[in-house]
Every structure is written in structure tokens, then in C-alpha cells.
Amino acid sequence: MHETLKQYMVLFKEMNDVINGPDYPGKEKDIQNQKEQIEVYEKQLQQGFSTDYDYDVFADSVIKCAYGDMTLEDLEAVYYGLTTPFF
Numbered sequence: 196m197h198e199t200l201k202q203y204m205v206l207f208k209e210m211n212d213v214i215n216g217p218d219y220p221g222k223e224k225d226i227q228n229q230k231e232q233i234e235v236y237e238k239q240l241q242q243g244f245s246t247d248y249d250y251d252v253f254a255d256s257v258i259k260c261a262y263g264d265m266t267l268e269d270l271e272a273v274y275y276g277l278t279t280p281f282f
Contacts, residue, residue, distance in 0.1 A: 200270070201267070204261070208260075210226060213226055213229065249278075252277060
């Protein structure tokens with residue numbers, strides 16, 4: 196498993212849970228902190244895509260994975276399928 200991808204997905208799921216969870220004092224600050232952490236991984240992952248369209252397809256798959264419509268292994272397959280050059 197691509198460690199950066201795994202960490203990105205874990206943080207994305209955590210942020211999604213906080214956003215959709217009950218309100219509490221400091222929730223907005225927690226969401227902002229998680230967004231900042233996610234952006235670091237996002238920038239690393241984005242470097243592997245040759246087009247913005249490929250990254251958009253990946254981003255859609257991340258959302259599906261966060262909602263349980265796709266497994267982490269399927270997400271990894273999408274990632275490698277979009278970032279591996281065809282020769």
C-alpha cells in the first residue's frame with residue numbers, strides 16, 4: 196500500500212466524520228487543522244498525475260472510498276492506474 200495514499204485516506208475519512216458528526220466547541224478549528232494536514236498529502240499525491248482530469252477522477256474515488264462505496268484497495272488500484280505511465 197502506498198503509505199502517502201493510506202495516510203491521506205485516513206485523514207480524509209476522519210475529517211469527513213468530524214464534518215458530518217455532531218457539533219462541539221472547537222469543531223471548526225479541528226476541521227481546519229485536518230484540512231491543512233490533508234493538503235500536505237494532497238500535494239504529494241497530485242504530483243503523480245499527468246492531467247487535472249486524472250486527478251479529478253482520483254478525487255471522486257477518494258470520496259467514494261470515504262463513504263464506503265469503494266475499498267481502500269480499489270482506491271489504490273485507481274491511483275496506480277492513473278499515475279502509472281503506459282508504454
